[in-house]
Amino acid sequence: xxxxxxxxxxYLLPETSKLILQNCVTEINYPKGHILLxxxxxxxxxxxxxxxxxxxxxxxxxxxxxxWFGKEGDTVLSMKSYVAHQKGxxxxxxxxxxxxxxxxxxxxxxxxxxxxxxxxxxxxxxxKELVITEERLISRQFRTATERYAELLNDYPHLIxxxxxxxxxxxxxxxxVSLSRIRADIK
Amino acid sequence: xxxxxxxxxxYLLPETSKLILQNCVTEINYPKGHILLxxxxxxxxxxxxxxxxxxxxxxxxxxxxxxWFGKEGDTVLSMKSYVAHQKGxxxxxxxxxxxxxxxxxxxxxxxxxxxxxxxxxxxxxxxKELVITEERLISRQFRTATERYAELLNDYPHLIxxxxxxxxxxxxxxxxVSLSRIRADIK
DNA sequence: ATCTTTTTTTGACAAAGGTTAGAAAAGGAA
DNA sequence: TTCCTTTTCTAACCTTTGTCAAAAAAAGAT
Numbered sequence: 421x422x423x424x425x426x427x428x429x430x431y432l433l434p435e436t437s438k439l440i441l442q443n444c445v446t447e448i449n450y451p452k453g454h455i456l457l458x459x460x461x462x463x464x465x466x467x468x469x470x471x472x473x474x475x476x477x478x479x480x481x482x483x484x485x486x487x488w489f490g491k492e493g494d495t496v497l498s499m500k501s502y503v504a505h506q507k508g509x510x511x512x513x514x515x516x517x518x519x520x521x522x523x524x525x526x527x528x529x530x531x532x533x534x535x536x537x538x539x540x541x542x543x544x545x546x547x548k549e550l551v552i553t554e555e556r557l558i559s560r561q562f563r564t565a566t567e568r569y570a571e572l573l574n575d576y577p578h579l580i581x582x583x584x585x586x587x588x589x590x591x592x593x594x595x596x597v598s599l600s601r602i603r604a605d606i607k
Numbered sequence: 608x609x610x611x612x613x614x615x616x617x618y619l620l621p622e623t624s625k626l627i628l629q630n631c632v633t634e635i636n637y638p639k640g641h642i643l644l645x646x647x648x649x650x651x652x653x654x655x656x657x658x659x660x661x662x663x664x665x666x667x668x669x670x671x672x673x674x675w676f677g678k679e680g681d682t683v684l685s686m687k688s689y690v691a692h693q694k695g696x697x698x699x700x701x702x703x704x705x706x707x708x709x710x711x712x713x714x715x716x717x718x719x720x721x722x723x724x725x726x727x728x729x730x731x732x733x734x735k736e737l738v739i740t741e742e743r744l745i746s747r748q749f750r751t752a753t754e755r756y757a758e759l760l761n762d763y764p765h766l767i768x769x770x771x772x773x774x775x776x777x778x779x780x781x782x783x784v785s786l787s788r789i790r791a792d793i794k
Numbered sequence: 795a796t797c798t799t800t801t802t803t804t805g806a807c808a809a810a811g812g813t814t815a816g817a818a819a820a821g822g823a824a
Numbered sequence: 825t826t827c828c829t830t831t832t833c834t835a836a837c838c839t840t841t842g843t844c845a846a847a848a849a850a851a852g853a854t
Contacts, residue, residue, distance in 0.1 A: 499738055509742070551687060598812075603833090771802090
């Protein structure tokens with residue numbers, strides 16, 4: 421997916437502002453398994469996925485929890501670094517070789533102060549992510565693991581083929597063994 | 608809590624912008640039990656809590672899930688109405704008689720287009736809410752019900768005294784019976 | 795205070811999901 | 825292909841949490 425299309429789907433910018441933003445972006449590729457962003461660092465870049473998929477996971481005790489998947493067109497960032505210039509809570513791993521657009525967070529923050537359209541673009545980005553996250557939190561409470569799996573299949577039909585089940589189980593908040601049982605029951 | 612303080616804690620605005628925003632706000636009071644925002648409506652106001660507490664809940668099948676509590680200084684809105692001008696997924700109920708500041712969403716949207724500082728104020732609001740929501744989603748996956756209860760006690764020590772346990776159980780994602788058992792065990 | 799209603803707790807049992815460990819299947823490398 | 829590694833599935837058993845029902849406690853109303 422091209423950068424213009426990615427920016428447009430968040431919020432339609434006037435041509436001049438869009439060009440300013442596009443000119444700050446550089447392309448970069450990384451192999452499968454690359455850790456794009458690290459939990460214990462204040463990260464200074466954000467990315468847009470041109471091609472490929474990624475996941476965000478958080479580590480505590482010995483457990484690792486995957487709580488986000490990103491695909492073509494999605495924005496990748498360390499939320500706490502971006503919002504509060506603090507160390508994040510997530511690592512982000514590329515699950516396939518990825519083509520990415522890179523943008524310096526500092527540069528973007530400066531544009532927020534200078535260009536009202538870009539500020540509103542940033543506002544819309546956060547707002548949309550917020551609705552998605554809030555809906556997931558609610559879904560977690562309403563639905564059984566089986567229903568949540570069906571929902572994921574419906575929302576991201578492609579993902580299942582490309583991501584290993586351990587990560588999907590973690591995303592759904594269940595053990596891999598449970599997911600395996602759910603899949604066996606459905607057939 | 609006064610309106611100026613509430614606006615400041617989201618993002619520090621220059622005096623002129625703050626005054627513009629403050630002048631759009633009117634005060635209004637409602638009794639305990641009042642439904643401030645309704646799930647099946649496109650709501651046109653947002654509120655700030657001057658005094659009192661509220662909860663957001665979503666209804667599906669026969670289940671009701673409380674997924675948010677608001678207290679003095681918090682912002683109350685129908686997320687989907689605010690972000691996408693669509694019907695929301697939540698009712699918001701006042702758990703005590705509340706003093707509120709009311710702001711027309713339409714008016715705010717217009718200010719976002721006119722004043723870059725207010726646009727950035729709106730951006731910061733969404734970003735902060737996003738981090739809080741994402742952290743809750745992760746916590747849900749990492750922690751046992753007992754740990755999440757302890758966490759809530761720690762984060763909102765006042766709330767427990769003022770909100771009935773059925774709502775708290777729902778917020779934690781467990782049944783009221785389970786919460787009751789957890790409380791019995793802790794002592 | 796007394797009665798009524800609502801909220802919280804407790805007990806018994808059922809269901810969902812977790813853990814461990816090993817088997818089967820799939821994927822890579824030589 | 826064959827061997828080795830990783831991923832997925834299955835089975836047995838255990839823990840947590842849910843449901844239903846009833847008792848106890850707390851809050852409101854008269």
